[in-house]
Amino acid sequence: MQDKIIRKKRLGLGKNSNRKKARNRYWVFGYHPVKAALLNPNRVFHRLILTQNAANKLQKDMGTLDHLKPEIRSSKFIADLLGSDATHQGFALEVEPLPEYGLSSLDLTDVTFKPVVLLDQVTDPQNVGAILRSTEAFFGKAVITTSRNTPVESGVLAKASSGAIERIPLIRVSNLSVAMKALKDKGCWLIGLDPLGEDELENVLQATSDVNIGFVMGAEGRGLRESVRNQCDYLAKITISSTIDSLNVSNATSICLYSAHVIRNRSN
DSSP states (O other): OHHHHHHHHHTTOSHHHHHHHHHHOEEEESHHHHHHHHHOTTOOEEEEEEOHHHHHHHHHHHSOOGGGOOEEOOHHHHHHHHOTTOOOTTEEEEEOOOOOBOGGGOOTTOSSOOOEEEEESOOOHHHHHHHHHHHHHTTOOEEEEESSSSOOSOHHHHHHHTTGGGTSOEEEESOHHHHHHHHHHTTOEEEEEOTTOSEEHHHHHHHTTTSOEEEEEEBTTTBSOHHHHTTOSEEEEOOOOTTOOOOOHHHHHHHHHHHHHHHHHHHO
16 A cells, blocks of 8 residues: 555655645636647646636637636636736636656757747746747747746746747756757757857858757846856847847847848748
8 A cells, every 4th residue: 555655646646746736836817828728738727717708709719618617707806816917808727837848859850940049047937938929939949948047837927928838848957058068969059149249140140041050048137157158159249229238138039039030031
């Protein structure tokens, strides 16, 4: 009997595991994040709460909702549940965090050009969510971040991603420098963004138009750590007005991804 209990805990089936999962649950809110989560077969959810208008909209998009067993509540009920800062639009979904991805899930042999984005201790969940959204919008493959000094999966992050978190892998690694070396060993060229970089972004993208690339983005203020900078193949800069010190990291990432897409298409 004792052996069976131990095996259950190791498999994640024991009571302690269930309590841990319950603690890790969070609320996804807003139309696009909730719809994307419901369409993601890897997403486990427990409660779906909708206003009547939201239910009508979701039913129009997805067909019958009977199998989802939604609770129809007032907008105030949802606001009280989530807090006044959550722009819920009548949609709330209680979920478990997504399964974790590893570097091994990246297929860098794919001939389809899809850059990866690496984040060096970017801590703002809205920035990380916006970067996931841009990665999907501009044909990126994945976002890689560190296990520590990075935001946990949350409703704020999911909302900022507008559902992209359900489709773009968010890969967490214990050591970003080690992960960078592994990517380089697989033929990926890494471009670090630095306002003091030696080369213009456009020139670097033209030089790497026929290889897999990754953009390495630093935290606002601190920028890239020295150990991360040293692993980059290029340090590139985005030319901006002299009246502005720097760009928000999510905006800079969008420029990088869009520019890469345009230059790659132009080269082909």
